[in-house]
Amino acid sequence: MAVSRDDVLHVASLARIAIDEERLPELTTQLSTILSHMEILAQVSTEGVTPSVGVGDAGLPLREDAGPKLPLAEPLDRFAPAMRDGLLLVPRLATHEDAGGAAE
Amino acid sequence: MTAAPATAQLAQHYEMVVGLEVHAQLRTHTKTFCPCSAAYGDPPNANTCPVCLALPGALPVLNQEAVRLAVRAALALGCTVNPVSVFARKNYFYPDLPKGYQITQYDQPLAEHGRLQIGHGVDGAPRSVGITRVHMEEDAGKSIHDRVPGHTAIDLNRAGIPLIEIVSEPDMRAAGEASAYLRLLKQMLEYTGVSDVNMEEGSLRVDANISVRRRGNTGFGTKTEIKNMNSFSAVERALEAEFVRQCMALEHGEEVQQQTMLWDGAKGEVRPSRSKEGSHDYRYFPEPDLPPLILAPSWIEGVRDALPELPAARRERFSATYDGLSSYDIDVLTATSALADYFEGVARQSEDPKAAANWIMSEVLAELNAAHLGIEDFRVRPADLAALLVLVRNGVLSHSAAKQVFGVMVTSGDPPRQIAEREGLVQERSADTLAQWVSEVLAEHPAEAERFKAGEKKLLGVLVGFVMRKSGGRADPRRVNQLLSELGGG
Amino acid sequence: MSNASEPGHDPAAARSAEEAVVRSFDRMRDVRAGPEGLNIILWSDREQALRDARDVDARAASGTVPGPLAGVPVVVKDNIATRTLPTTCGSKMLEGYVSPYEATVARRLREAGAILVAKANMDEFAMGSSTEFSAYGPARNPLCPARVPGGSSGGSAAAVAAGIVRIALGSETGGSVRQPAAFCGVVGVKPTYGRVSRYGLVAFASSLDQVGVLGASVDDAALALEVIAGHDPRDSTSATEPVPRYQDEARGDIRELVIGVPTEYFPDSLNADIRARCERALDAFKRLGARVREVSLPHTALAIPVYYIIAPAEASSNLARFDGVRYGIRMNGDGGGLREMYEQTRARGFGPEVTRRILLGTYVLSAGYYDAYYRKAQEVRTLIATDFHDVFDDEVDLLFTPTTPTTAFELGARAEPYEMYLNDIFTATVNLAGVPAISLPIGRVDGLPVGGQLIASHFNEERMFRAAYALERVLGEEARQ
Ligand SMILES: [Mg+2]
């Protein structure tokens, strides 16, 4: 399946990576070429085959609902790009309206 | 609300179809995938670690208490708990989502196919709402937009706190049904102790899906999602407003656009969210850092066996056990399991359920409302309130004295008899003392005494009042009455 | 045997930890391991390493049990979180980032007495097969500096090949330890998925990633794995199986062992010299009493398409955390909007191969394509894993294959992404199936090392070590020819 220039721009937007205009044709071709090699999979019959999900069938180990918390050798403000009063700072969002806020 | 007449008009021709998505924080000590404290109100970013900061290389490990609470909620809501469920990643960028994805459950959720009864229809038939699914996920952090000029400030203390998402079927047909569902769902979560269910602190959050259709139609119209409602009444008002908006669109021959709407409580209106539609492509896939969650049927049954008495059962038992309680009384007293426990404690220890109900529904709830307290934090424990009721019943305290004692109990937490004695509120019932006061009063008011003895019975009240004043309010008015009546010669 | 280390430069021969560390640093200087030369080492701190070494010496002198790796200098791939040196994953994104916590494997090495002397160069975020895709410049093969050391653990393999250390940690997602081991003429081990904790290994593709070891000999590699393997409650995919004494187990004999030769790994197009070295190794196994038989793993050819769907898909999600908010570089943090900050930070922070794979992974997961690509790939992955289960259940104890289709190629020789991806055809199957494998030197072609690969069933590393150890001894000097 050929990938279009718009496809590349769309996934780049989803992935939040700015793409230089000059690089776009080459990237489009490369992704198309790579994906063309994946087409062989469509010919493989996988009827009744369970997709691999996770690894191992022992299930998920659980931990106790208790501390102590995992230590940080350096406090957050030693490695975070921008902080004030203990809060991480990012360029302003209009409000919660722009998306997110609480988990959905 | 100005929309109300319009709503009634439109409701003759249109019907609203509502489904709700509720997120409830689970009451664990630590976060979903790391041992950071899940406490509310700590200094910003105090409760963070390599895992919930999404430091490179950190990995999630699931909290077993979160699983237990989620299963407990699911069972209480009548769901079937899946023996195998799968965590998935929901990918989107937002600064309060540290990993760039939320760990949630997608096509293999924890539990499905539940049901919650929300009362009875006009025909008396029980009304219930289907629960599509209950799944586990983690909360995001908090974005603060008004603290630092030009910036959004991020606090990740909430990031990773365990949530359950409860998705209902589109079974509600009126805003009132939606709020009834929410009230009863909240009650269920409180009864089972799985969540603090506090909308103000954000431990309970509601999104609504709503569409409209002409009455008589069975298909579904295009739905919109309403967000940003921070109380049950906001949900009701937002649904009414969106109902009107969608109906008006149809009336004008327009199509309803599938979009996200935001409720503006101050303006009392819904408006389209500014986030671009179609920009949400969450690219769900199974979380490779977590193998499937496998729950043994015996373990699930163990959680079921440990369920407490649920609200409906409790209401029924109250109605069968406590004579003289109206169904309104029962609804009030069983609103939360903590209040119902409180009532039962007072009723048992005072051996007077009716008095217990009266006191709780008037004095106790008034106090709690005034102080914005929950019954759990109330200083007056059931044993002390019961003791107070017994003092009244035995005539040791007058009703008004009991109210004074209760006022002191609320702040001091001391036992009622101690307060009553300290404040001199115990009724004086010794015949000698009462007789002494009566004769003093008669001596001090010879004219009235003469007329009373001559048969002027309306003076009884006046004389009782004199005795009460002399006693500083401590005299038992019934006894005084009795004594004076005997003197009045009949 | 330690291929590139000359007598007198063998750090293991040192009498103290301090002396061993001094020799490691001398060797780094002599082979020009830094950016001006081979560029196989990204970060090192001589004074810190010496302090750590003196500490180990002091503990040994005071009678404390010094641990199985007491005073042994080690190099760790730059995508494993260590406390004392940066952890940048060979990326601009994490320039200057020092992890505030330590990976479980790094802690286990430290607790065993090992001394971290350097962080090794690598393909950015482990995406590559040549260590050319490092933001800090390409690494070179110590045996032939015009050629690549392989990748993505190229710096780790080269550090062992250059005699700087006898033990290094790498990581595998699709052959990233075994392929550079083959190119550099050292031993490389990819353990069973879950055998070694991933806590602190910066994730590339979580369902495939596994920390691996590079060793100057099978013995070194076995000892290193023994130290880092075992259950870790901080990794939910970590296995609880007990860890055998690999070093001791490696010394067992291999008579009656059945070694399968999968025909799919020996296509007609295979380089004749590489085929000849493999046949020589198989003859050696027979001489040692093992039985050799042909088997088939019919879905082998599908491994590369499957791998290059699953790995980028998971990577696109794993690398979303690099957003300029909490750590790492940030671009356009002032003035512009949030989206601009994200897009510029990620455009500048990620190199071209990482960008390519994130876009590819985003594409195959996006609405409308998930079933055709990601889901289909996970189904075919099951078929590939079943191939292995079938032969291990019924027919063989181990499989033997070439590690790579070619010897080390020249820098710049694989310009097209898909050409580069084909380097992984003999190794990626193992990661998809989660089984363990080892690559060891089995000879040279035109002076360049050839790697032979032994693959075992889940948690049967000791069997593979035993065959590798026996082969290493019987080939002896032949492995350098
Ligand atoms: Mg949700």
Ligand SMILES: [Zn+2]
């Ligand atoms: Zn945490």
